[in-house]
Amino acid sequence: MEVAASAAGNRGREPPGFGGTHHQHQRSIRHQLRRPVRVGIARANQTLRNVSGAWIKDQKVEIQNGEIVAHQVAMEVTFVLDD
DSSP: OEEEEEEOTTTTSOOTTTTSOHHHHHHHHHHHHHHHHHHHHHHHHHHOSSEEEEEEEEEEEEEETTEEEEEEEEEEEEEOOOO
């Protein structure tokens, strides 16, 4: 099963920390890329029981006018079937 989630919370704006240090920028990017994972897992938990893990197969960002406007992940969700 693949669950894709898109996060466009920074549409049209620079990512938080963009003007800061390299470390702050890297931390901001990691945080932004985690959001689609959290959204996908939350969505899987709405329709599946016993979700036990997820494998991130792919990540991508959408860029417009040189700015990141959306993040997307393709993930496989692991769950245990009831007896």
